[in-house]
Amino acid sequence: MVQLHPHRSEFDRLRTRVLVISFDEERWARAWLRDTGVSFPLLLDRERRVYRAYGLRRSVLRTWSPRTAWYYMRRLAAGARLPVVRGDPYQLGGDVIVDAGGIVRLAHRSRDPADRPPAERLLEVLRQLRPP
Amino acid sequence: MLRVGDAAPAFTLPAVDRPPIALQDVLQAGENALLVFLRYLG
Numbered sequence: 001m002v003q004l005h006p007h008r009s010e011f012d013r014l015r016t017r018v019l020v021i022s023f024d025e026e027r028w029a030r031a032w033l034r035d036t037g038v039s040f041p042l043l044l045d046r047e048r049r050v051y052r053a054y055g056l057r058r059s060v061l062r063t064w065s066p067r068t069a070w071y072y073m074r075r076l077a078a079g080a081r082l083p084v085v086r087g088d089p090y091q092l093g094g095d096v097i098v099d100a101g102g103i104v105r106l107a108h109r110s111r112d113p114a115d116r117p118p119a120e121r122l123l124e125v126l127r128q129l130r131p132p
Numbered sequence: 133m134l135r136v137g138d139a140a141p142a143f144t145l146p147a148v149d150r151p152p153i154a155l156q157d158v159l160q161a162g163e164n165a166l167l168v169f170l171r172y173l174g
Binding site for chain 1: 133134135136137138139140141143145146147148149150153155156158159162163164165166167168169170171172
């Protein structure tokens, strides 16, 4: 998520509103905004109705995959601190681009916690959208 | 399972330190939306 923030002006130029969605508690959401400096709107879906509507599921198996272990080992090696788990660690995330006509143009469901599309991939899809 | 080409499900959600946001309002303003669904906030 944080890697999208430097591209904010490009999202604006492409007439794209970035909406970040979390299922966590409001107090942790507010702390996350403060700690990360992210200024995109942070929406709260405590009951995960929107997560389910967009096909984002929980997965114990994917959360603890070798790929995930490798991701965290690399982060530790780079000096990063592992996050404190406050909520449901098995809920996977994802990225969805909806064009101004309401049609899904990209639907990326994370296969595991480390699986996110690069910012450039998201921008590439947005650049191909025609103005409404 | 939602696929490319499907109509995006509508929603309205509360936002931290802002008024609630509806996807439909964003789209009706002529904007695209990038929805970033987070995992837990560690």
